[in-house]
Amino acid sequence: MIGEGLSRTDGPLKVSGRARYSAERREMGEPLHGFILGAAIGKGRVVSIDTSRAEAMPGVQLVLTHLNAPPQAEVIPKSDILDVQPQLTTDVIAHYGAPVAFVVADTFEQARAAAALIDIGYEVVAGEFVLDENSAAPEWHDESRLGDLDAAMAAGAATIDAVYATPYHFSQPMELHACIADWRNGHLTLHIAAQMVAQLADAVADTILIDRSCITVDSSFVGGGFGAKIALHAEAILSALATRQLNRPVQLVLTRRQGFTIAGHRPASISRVRLAATREGQLTGIGHDANIQVSPEGNWKEGVATVARALYAAPNRLTRTRHSELDTGVCEPVRGPGEVPGLMVFESALDELAEKLGIDPLELRIRNDTAIDPEKHRPLSGRRLVECLREGAARFGWDQRPKTPASRRDGRWLIGYGVGSSIRGHYQTTAEARVRLDPDGQVIVQTDMTDIGTGTYTIAAQVAAAALGVPVGQVRVELARSNLPRGNGAGGSWGSGNTSVAIDRACQALREKLGRVAGTGYNDLFAEVRRHFPTGIEAVGSTRGMDDEPSYENFSIFTYGATFTEVGVDIMTGETRIRRMLGVFSAGRILNAKTARSQLLGGMIWGISAALHEAAHVDPRNGAWVNGDFAEYLVPTHADVPQIEAIALDDFDGAANHLGSKGIGELGSGGTAGSVANAVYNATGVRVRDFPITISKLLPGLPKI
Amino acid sequence: MPGTEDAGLPEAPGAVPLSLCVNGKPWVLQIDPRTSLLDALREHLHLTGTKKGCDHGQCGACTVLVNGRRINSCLSLAVMHEGDEISTIEGLGSPEALHPMQQAFIDHDGFQCGYCTPGQILSALAVIEEIKAGIPSHVTADLNAPPPLSASEIRERMSGNLCRCAAYPNIIAAIQDVSGIPS
Ligand code: FES
Ligand code: FES
Numbered sequence: 001m002i003g004e005g006l007s008r009t010d011g012p013l014k015v016s017g018r019a020r021y022s023a024e025r026r027e028m029g030e031p032l033h034g035f036i037l038g039a040a041i042g043k044g045r046v047v048s049i050d051t052s053r054a055e056a057m058p059g060v061q062l063v064l065t066h067l068n069a070p071p072q073a074e075v076i077p078k079s080d081i082l083d084v085q086p087q088l089t090t091d092v093i094a095h096y097g098a099p100v101a102f103v104v105a106d107t108f109e110q111a112r113a114a115a116a117l118i119d120i121g122y123e124v125v126a127g128e129f130v131l132d133e134n135s136a137a138p139e140w141h142d143e144s145r146l147g148d149l150d151a152a153m154a155a156g157a158a159t160i161d162a163v164y165a166t167p168y169h170f171s172q173p174m175e176l177h178a179c180i181a182d183w184r185n186g187h188l189t190l191h192i193a194a195q196m197v198a199q200l201a202d203a204v205a206d207t208i209l210i211d212r213s214c215i216t217v218d219s220s221f222v223g224g225g226f227g228a229k230i231a232l233h234a235e236a237i238l239s240a241l242a243t244r245q246l247n248r249p250v251q252l253v254l255t256r257r258q259g260f261t262i263a264g265h266r267p268a269s270i271s272r273v274r275l276a277a278t279r280e281g282q283l284t285g286i287g288h289d290a291n292i293q294v295s296p297e298g299n300w301k302e303g304v305a306t307v308a309r310a311l312y313a314a315p316n317r318l319t320r321t322r323h324s325e326l327d328t329g330v331c332e333p334v335r336g337p338g339e340v341p342g343l344m345v346f347e348s349a350l351d352e353l354a355e356k357l358g359i360d361p362l363e364l365r366i367r368n369d370t371a372i373d374p375e376k377h378r379p380l381s382g383r384r385l386v387e388c389l390r391e392g393a394a395r396f397g398w399d400q401r402p403k404t405p406a407s408r409r410d411g412r413w414l415i416g417y418g419v420g421s422s423i424r425g426h427y428q429t430t431a432e433a434r435v436r437l438d439p440d441g442q443v444i445v446q447t448d449m450t451d452i453g454t455g456t457y458t459i460a461a462q463v464a465a466a467a468l469g470v471p472v473g474q475v476r477v478e479l480a481r482s483n484l485p486r487g488n489g490a491g492g493s494w495g496s497g498n499t500s501v502a503i504d505r506a507c508q509a510l511r512e513k514l515g516r517v518a519g520t521g522y523n524d525l526f527a528e529v530r531r532h533f534p535t536g537i538e539a540v541g542s543t544r545g546m547d548d549e550p551s552y553e554n555f556s557i558f559t560y561g562a563t564f565t566e567v568g569v570d571i572m573t574g575e576t577r578i579r580r581m582l583g584v585f586s587a588g589r590i591l592n593a594k595t596a597r598s599q600l601l602g603g604m605i606w607g608i609s610a611a612l613h614e615a616a617h618v619d620p621r622n623g624a625w626v627n628g629d630f631a632e633y634l635v636p637t638h639a640d641v642p643q644i645e646a647i648a649l650d651d652f653d654g655a656a657n658h659l660g661s662k663g664i665g666e667l668g669s670g671g672t673a674g675s676v677a678n679a680v681y682n683a684t685g686v687r688v689r690d691f692p693i694t695i696s697k698l699l700p701g702l703p704k705i
Numbered sequence: 706m707p708g709t710e711d712a713g714l715p716e717a718p719g720a721v722p723l724s725l726c727v728n729g730k731p732w733v734l735q736i737d738p739r740t741s742l743l744d745a746l747r748e749h750l751h752l753t754g755t756k757k758g759c760d761h762g763q764c765g766a767c768t769v770l771v772n773g774r775r776i777n778s779c780l781s782l783a784v785m786h787e788g789d790e791i792s793t794i795e796g797l798g799s800p801e802a803l804h805p806m807q808q809a810f811i812d813h814d815g816f817q818c819g820y821c822t823p824g825q826i827l828s829a830l831a832v833i834e835e836i837k838a839g840i841p842s843h844v845t846a847d848l849n850a851p852p853p854l855s856a857s858e859i860r861e862r863m864s865g866n867l868c869r870c871a872a873y874p875n876i877i878a879a880i881q882d883v884s885g886i887p888s
Contacts, residue, residue, distance in 0.1 A: 007811050007812060007814070008811065008814065010819070011810075011811035011816075012800035012801075012803060012807075012811065013800055014816060014819030014822055015794075015798075015803065015807040015808075015810045015811055015816070015819070015822055015823075015826060016754070016794060016795070016797070016798055016799055016800050016803065016807060017752075017753070017754015017755070017793065017794035017795050017823045018754065018795075018799070018800055019819055020753060021753075021756075021820065024747070024753035026751060058717065058718045058719075059717060059718075106717065107717055107737060107740075107748070108744060108748065109717070109737045109739040109740055109744075110717060110737075113739070171869075172869060173818065173820070173869050174756070174758045174764065174766055174818065174820040174821045174867065174868065174869045174870070175756070175758070175818065175820040176757065176758065176759075221819070222818065223756070223818045223819070223820025223821075224817070224818040224820060224869050224870055225818075226869070253757070255760060256758070256759040256760065256761065256763070256764075452818055453816075453817030453818030453819070453870045454817070455817070594814050595814060595817075597814075598814045598817055598870075598872060598875060599817065601871065601872075601874055601875070602817060602870050602871040602872065605871035605873065606871065609871075629759065629761060629763060630758070630759045630761070630763035630764045630867060631761070631763045635867060635869060636871060636873070637863075637864040637865075637867060637873075638859075638860040638861070638863040638864045638866070638873050638876070638877065639844075639860045639861050639863075639864040640864075641860075641871070641873040641874060642860075643856070643874055643877070643878075644874055
């Protein structure tokens with residue numbers, strides 16, 4: 001039952017439009033509607049505010065600015081994404097679009113119109129908005145050094161020393177950031193699009209200075225997250241402050257453009273990658289220096305330079321990061337944090353090395369495999385990268401790869417093949433789940449884990465059904481409310497693993513309780529429940545954090561994958577099209593073959609996107625996002641994606657947990673991006689080191705027609 | 706037939722009367738002329754199956770059928786639809802009695818978070834009809850022949866419906882299944 005490709009149990013509600021996402025809930029009655037006014041400068045101060053015209057507009061109930069916003073916790077500079085996030089408590093503007101006023105009115109149309117009538121006077125301060133070689137502070141951070149990279153570079157038979165740039169990325173889930181806040185009898189309920197409900201509840205309570213017991217967060221259906229719905233943002237705080245003041249529910253949905261200025265981003269980066277190898281293709285040196293944007297407002301650091309630390313063997317290694325503190329807004333996790341930019345450039349550099357050595361890039365990767373974590377010197381559990389590479393190569397027909405760049409044509413199309421490896425750390429955090437057996441024959445699973453498209457409703461039912469030996473249809477799964485047993489939500493690819501382990505343990509505890517009175521020979525579970533526990537029986541199961549699990553000390557635990565890509569590049573226009581793609585992954589035991597495949601495919605398409613489409617461009621004059629919407633911030637569409645395939649190897653990693661499962665949500669993207677870049681090079685002979693690979697960067701170097 | 710009154714929101718100053726037929730049911734509304742068709746459905750009629758993904762005609766989440774043709778309901782003011790027949794996802798099928806396209810989306814896992822899904826499903830149905838009606842697309846090679854009901858035609862015509870979960874391969878598989886195109 002675990003692993004079976006069961007269709008999603010929440011499917012009927014979703015395909016019929018009956019699943020109610022946050023801003024669609026109405027059990028609290030008709031809400032008022034809020035609208036945020038964002039700053040029109042990139043850095044500075046508000047020096048005057050006139051809200052009189054807005055306040056006089058029909059339907060307006062409240063206008064909040066820093067002059068009248070209720071007291072909140074102190075601002076924490078360089079805060080964590082789930083620290084307190086007070087709103088409208090200062091006249092200081094730290095980035096373009098930061099909230100400067102909030103209007104609440106009877107209707108959305110009224111609130112939006114009124115917000116446009118607020119007059120703000122600004123004092124502009126010069127800001128830093130451009131990431132380049134000069135923007136970084138001199139200190140190195142997060143350095144890991146083994147051996148002597150400089151010596152390896154000097155002695156290498158072949159070396160690469162190249163600079164790559166990656167742009168700002170935004171998660172931009174399809175459901176906008178949305179919240180309905182309802183203050184009632186001294187209790188605040190937030191229906192909010194969130195990935196981690198308990199942690200969000202903590203942060204909201206701390207921000208608006210209420211007791212944690214006075215808040216419930218509910219995120220029953222979430223329209224995608226990809227990292228953007230982990231952090232606490234203005235929609236939660238402003239709607240909460242307003243409902244408490246007005247004693248009416250308040251709905252606040254960010255606009256898509258506000259999704260670029262109020263939610264955070266993956267920082268842009270500049271990487272210098274150094275590789276040294278023997279003539280036989282044995283890596284002797286690996287170096288990755290990254291320069292990343294960081295924000296004075298938050299402390300999220302994209303781990304660009306760290307992703308290759310356990311990917312390949314080499315005795316001399318140096319990976320480290322410099323910080324460019326810019327006023328371009330807050331950094332947050334975006335799907336594949338570190339891996340997308342980091343692997344995209346590192347796997348490109350490895351391809352460049354393969355060409356210098358005259359070795360097949362697949363073979364180069366295989367030759368540098370390692371069973372031991374090269375930096376932590378402990379075994380890599382479930383290390384099956386080479387199997388992913390070999391299996392993928394055989395199925396894809398890698399032996400048909402054009403050996404010389406720009407050597408194969410199909411009409412106007414230049415054809416190229418590329419490969420990229422993926423690696424992603426597997427994490428475990430504390431989590432709890434409660435499982436209840438009702439005498440009427442129902443199993444009820446409860447935990448605060450969210451299903452943001454990850455299939456949690458389905459997987460949780462499968463795990464409980466398997467552990468208890470009942471049909472999946474008998475299991476009801478309740479998720480994503482902060483008054484349910486606490487976990488760590490959806491993020492970091494840990495959600496399904498944590499939750500499944502906790503649910504399984506709760507089920508085992510139930511079986512033990514039952515076994516003590518009923519023995520083990522019974523054949524009707526619920527008959528025994530009715531006999532011995534007429535009001536039902538429940539038990540709680542949990543996972544421990546990695547620090548408390550010895551196997552996370554004894555092993556380095558990762559997931560692995562290899563993506564193979566065939567592209568066509570139009571020799572006339574420079575347009576790149578994906579023609580074929582296959583990803584092969586090793587990620588422990590798969591909990592649901594159908595939803596896992598979908599998630600891996602989704603990750604791969606994010607890889608396509610990073611290589612070819614996505615880039616948010618900052619206006620160097622004022623830090624505004626010049627392409628901050630779905631018309632200009634390009635994400636893949638149907639026409640960009642052919643019928644691609646993802647395969648998960650039959651796997652079980654007992655070092656990760658007793659179910660043998662690991663996370664898959666972010667695995668597919670990074671190496672896939674590298675494979676696309678390498679395929680484009682193989683097709684054209686043009687190596688673009690400034691991502692994404694767009695027409696304008698390819699055209700000048702394309703072969704003559 | 707007398708229309709059902711809008712039960713929800715207080716009447717905004719300047720509101721104008723509007724009669725709509727949604728999923729076969731007549732409605733009489735007093736509506737702020739600035740209200741989009743999307744917000745009329747979601748906020749006034751509580752038909753929240755139609756989603757707001759951008760409010761600017763850039764994502765397709767708000768796709769509905771108006772008199773049988775698909776439109777982005779966020780790009781159209783409600784008051785422009787006096788007397789129109791609107792079809793939304795709620796009218797297509799219920800969890801207990803799903804339309805074959807809805808079932809195919811479940812079978813092929815044509816969604817993850819599900820937020821783009823109502824728009825995808827309505828667009829898919831409209832796309833099949835557009836191809837059958839001989840309307841060409843950017844990828845139609847021969848403008849003098851009827852466009853083929855092919856995967857590439859469907860991909861092209863579905864490209865106004867973004868899916869950030871990137872369920873694209875599975876969505877196409879679902880549409881192929883329903884429209885009888887071999888995969
Ligand atoms: S909400 Fe209408 S197209 Fe995006
Ligand atoms: S299913 Fe999540 S956006 Fe399409």
